[in-house]
Amino acid sequence: MEEQIFQLQYAMDTFYFLVCGALVMWMAAGFAMLEAGLVRSKNTTEILTKNVALFSVACIMYLVCGYAVMYGGPVLLSGIEGGDSLVADALASKVEEGFDGGSVYSGASDFFFQVVFVATAMSIVSGAVAERMKLWAFLAFAVVMTGFIYPLEGSWTWGGNAVFGLYTLGDMGFSDFAGSGIVHLAGATAALAGVILLGPRFGKYSADGSIKGIPGANLPLATLGTFILWLGWFGFNGGSVLKLSDVASANSVAMVFLNTNAAAAGGLVAALLVARFMFGKADLTMALNGALAGLVAITAEPSTPTALQATLFGALGGVLVVLSIVGLDKLKIDDPVGAISVHGSCGILGLLLVPITNDASTFVGQIVGGLTIFVWVFVASFIVWMALKAIIGLRVSEEEEAEGVDVSECGLEAYPEFTK
Amino acid sequence: MKLVTAIIKPFKLDDAREALSEIGVQGITVTEVKGFGRQKGHTELYRGAEYVVDFLPKVKIEVAIADDLLDQTLEAITKAANTGKIGDGKIFVTDLLQVIRIRTGETGEDAV
Numbered sequence: 001m002e003e004q005i006f007q008l009q010y011a012m013d014t015f016y017f018l019v020c021g022a023l024v025m026w027m028a029a030g031f032a033m034l035e036a037g038l039v040r041s042k043n044t045t046e047i048l049t050k051n052v053a054l055f056s057v058a059c060i061m062y063l064v065c066g067y068a069v070m071y072g073g074p075v076l077l078s079g080i081e082g083g084d085s086l087v088a089d090a091l092a093s094k095v096e097e098g099f100d101g102g103s104v105y106s107g108a109s110d111f112f113f114q115v116v117f118v119a120t121a122m123s124i125v126s127g128a129v130a131e132r133m134k135l136w137a138f139l140a141f142a143v144v145m146t147g148f149i150y151p152l153e154g155s156w157t158w159g160g161n162a163v164f165g166l167y168t169l170g171d172m173g174f175s176d177f178a179g180s181g182i183v184h185l186a187g188a189t190a191a192l193a194g195v196i197l198l199g200p201r202f203g204k205y206s207a208d209g210s211i212k213g214i215p216g217a218n219l220p221l222a223t224l225g226t227f228i229l230w231l232g233w234f235g236f237n238g239g240s241v242l243k244l245s246d247v248a249s250a251n252s253v254a255m256v257f258l259n260t261n262a263a264a265a266g267g268l269v270a271a272l273l274v275a276r277f278m279f280g281k282a283d284l285t286m287a288l289n290g291a292l293a294g295l296v297a298i299t300a301e302p303s304t305p306t307a308l309q310a311t312l313f314g315a316l317g318g319v320l321v322v323l324s325i326v327g328l329d330k331l332k333i334d335d336p337v338g339a340i341s342v343h344g345s346c347g348i349l350g351l352l353l354v355p356i357t358n359d360a361s362t363f364v365g366q367i368v369g370g371l372t373i374f375v376w377v378f379v380a381s382f383i384v385w386m387a388l389k390a391i392i393g394l395r396v397s398e399e400e401e402a403e404g405v406d407v408s409e410c411g412l413e414a415y416p417e418f419t420k
Numbered sequence: 421m422k423l424v425t426a427i428i429k430p431f432k433l434d435d436a437r438e439a440l441s442e443i444g445v446q447g448i449t450v451t452e453v454k455g456f457g458r459q460k461g462h463t464e465l466y467r468g469a470e471y472v473v474d475f476l477p478k479v480k481i482e483v484a485i486a487d488d489l490l491d492q493t494l495e496a497i498t499k500a501a502n503t504g505k506i507g508d509g510k511i512f513v514t515d516l517l518q519v520i521r522i523r524t525g526e527t528g529e530d531a532v
Binding site (some may be wrong): 203399402407411412 | 429430431434464466505
């Protein structure tokens with residue numbers, strides 16, 4: 001009888017992982033729609049191509065070597081299906097953990113859940129470099145980021161390994177539940193390194209210091225993308241509880257869903273208000289970024305805050321993201337979709353909010369962890385971007401940028417009607 | 421009075437508009453158009469099959485001006501929209517028979 005209950009737990013926890021993984025996969029659609037809506041129509045096809053391709057590259061590279069780098073185990077996932085002793089091994093683990101202990105689930109489901117996180121981190125970069133980067137340079141970077149750069153910092157954090165053998169973040173009180181730092185800050189850092197080497201879009205910043213607004217072509221898509229990301233985030237944070245099959249875990253999952261939603265709501269309203277206050281109008285694009293900012297801010301610890309705290313943490317993210325977007329423009333760092341602000345600035349915020357409600361973490365641990373991730377990803381990414389710049393070039397030509405990268409990189413217009 | 425119609429590259433619109441403002445041209449109408457001259461189009465592939473993109477996106481500017489502003493207007497647009505590369509566009513000048521300001525009923529040079 002106990003064995004059957006253990007089997008049910010295994011099945012339930014595996015199923016939960018798979019469903020959450022599928023929800024996070026759906027975030028890829030969210031990113032694609034959000035970015036497609038915020039670039040100009042002449043650059044839409046290219047950013048969509050970037051999004052579908054990076055997701056696939058991430059899945060393949062993580063399968064080939066990323067998962068092995070991050071968690072040890074065999075390259076090319078050999079043996080992940082389990083073999084003849086699968087059931088016996090699983091039951092033995094379950095007996096060790098017990099009903100209330102750590103969850104035991106299918107290795108394949110673990111990979112599936114992890115791989116969609118890699119794709120999310122990589123997807124953050126695509127928006128920041130939009131409208132002027134060569135598609136293939138971006139995809140080449142994606143190969144290295146998803147096969148090595150992200151997995152290595154993942155191995156120091158969720159993987160529990162020492163950072164180059166020097167110190168262990170977990171021992172220092174570092175805690176990042178679903179990845180404000182590990183996923184979002186990492187993606188934003190890679191984006192920042194790229195954008196610095198890439199330069200701003202032509203005409204964005206003029207010599208006299210003025211900044212030109214370049215409106216997105218399709219706000220309905222941008223809004224749809226945001227709502228899709230919001231929905232997918234329930235899997236992102238919810239799945240990171242790692243277990244569903246007992247009362248305490250189920251309750252934790254429920255609180256995580258609740259807090260995740262509350263933070264998004266807080267972030268959106270805060271950003272909308274700040275935009276109204278600063279610019280005089282209800283800027284939809286800021287509101288959308290605000291919802292995502294709230295989500296990133298709560299991602300490092302969505303289970304311990306109260307509902308009100310989660311809302312307020314999200315609101316802090318919403319305020320910070322608007323200020324960060326304006327600030328980055330002043331620094332002439334051109335980020336067409338606000339990715340660096342949403343995922344980087346608010347990723348750091350998310351890490352720093354954790355000790356407020358989680359006693360097991362410390363501010364020192366969070367800062368050391370954040371810095372470790374930032375320095376590693378920035379330096380490694382910068383080197384790869386520089387190498388790509390030297391070998392094939394990062395940026396399309398001025399004519400190609402004026403004509404639109406849809407034509408130059410993809411040979412396809414996204415909205416081709418009128419005389420056809 | 422003259423109607424000056426210019427077909428220019430889309431990313432040159434802001435430069436052209438500024439140049440016209442500087443010489444005192446107060447009104448302008450802008451349309452998105454497609455076309456080609458000697459620039460021609462190019463062939464693309466869609467899912468393996470060729471299709472011809474004959475028409476290139478351009479912007480059409482129309483300004484109504486008094487006769488004495490004609491030469492400056494032509495010079496302003498030409499300088500602003502020129503890139504030296506094929507596809508820069510053309511300017512057409514036509515005579516305007518009458519101009520009326522709808523709000524006040526002014527006609528002729530007063531309405532330009």
